[in-house]
Amino acid sequence: MxxxxxxxxxxxxxxxxxRRSEPLRSVVAPVADIxxxxxxxxxxxxxxxxxxxxxxxxxxxxxxxVAAENIHRQREQSALIHREILWNAYARTFNLGKDIxxxxxxxxxxxxxxxxxxxxxxxxQPRRIEIN
Amino acid sequence: MLLxxxxxxxxxxxxxxDLFEMPRRSxxxxxxxxxxxRTVVVAELPGVRKxxxxxTFTKDVLTITGERKPLEIPQNxxxxxxxxxxRSFERSVRIGHAVDTEAISASMEQGMLTVVLPKAAVAxxxxxxxx
Numbered sequence: 001m002x003x004x005x006x007x008x009x010x011x012x013x014x015x016x017x018x019r020r021s022e023p024l025r026s027v028v029a030p031v032a033d034i035x036x037x038x039x040x041x042x043x044x045x046x047x048x049x050x051x052x053x054x055x056x057x058x059x060x061x062x063x064x065x066v067a068a069e070n071i072h073r074q075r076e077q078s079a080l081i082h083r084e085i086l087w088n089a090y091a092r093t094f095n096l097g098k099d100i101x102x103x104x105x106x107x108x109x110x111x112x113x114x115x116x117x118x119x120x121x122x123x124x125q126p127r128r129i130e131i132n
Numbered sequence: 133m134l135l136x137x138x139x140x141x142x143x144x145x146x147x148x149x150d151l152f153e154m155p156r157r158s159x160x161x162x163x164x165x166x167x168x169x170r171t172v173v174v175a176e177l178p179g180v181r182k183x184x185x186x187x188t189f190t191k192d193v194l195t196i197t198g199e200r201k202p203l204e205i206p207q208n209x210x211x212x213x214x215x216x217x218x219r220s221f222e223r224s225v226r227i228g229h230a231v232d233t234e235a236i237s238a239s240m241e242q243g244m245l246t247v248v249l250p251k252a253a254v255a256x257x258x259x260x261x262x263x
Contacts, residue, residue, distance in 0.1 A: 034213035048243035079165035112178035112243015
């Protein structure tokens with residue numbers, strides 16, 4: 001990540017909105033891609049098997065938290081004869097920095113991928129200056 | 133257990149050139165559940181559209197192959213974090229019972245592929261009444 005990056009990936013997780021109904025379940029950090037345009041940062045994250053309703057995107061101050069619960073696993077538990085898919089909860093936190101307009105963060109979920117668009121404040125966007 | 137999962141041997145017999153070729157073909161994680169009348173294979177395929185998945189069943193092996201289309205990024209965008217490298221994938225699962233191949237069905241939901249393989253009549257359990 002370059003020095004100009006406003007988003008930093010945090011390792012620790014201060015406050016997770018994940019339900020702790022089953023004590024032995026682990027929380028995994030899903031893989032993420034982030035790109036920056038002139039007007040926004042766009043974050044995409046793999047959250048397979050998660051119903052849209054269970055995805056929580058929260059912005060607290062400069063911290064963006066994404067959490068999701070995989071409920072798919074309830075279904076075929078007893079008949080499983082081979083198991084590789086980790087039926088975990090997902091959680092990951094990002095530090096947004098100061099140039100993001102946290103009031104207009106938008107999120108959508110499709111095909112198991114969450115996309116979060118984080119618009120920059122107009123003051124943080126590059127401005128073209130006309131030469132007279 | 134009748135089922136066997138085939139892990140790709142590609143890495144073993146690959147040349148150096150293959151190893152450094154990016155991106156490498158990935159192997160999605162699978163869960164397999166067996167019921168009296170069917171076996172259900174679930175594969176984790178986030179970001180993959182159903183039209184980009186191919187399924188074949190040959191003899192007793194179900195093979196899942198396909199492609200994950202790269203993210204559409206605006207031209208002037210700068211990539212800050214790049215962790216997702218899956219482009220193409222392949223996975224095979226050997227099914228340990230006779231399958232009614234005509235009745236195999238598959239669906240995609242929330243990035244999860246579900247393949248239902250109904251057992252052929254001979255492979256279904258039959259209850260015998262003691263007279």
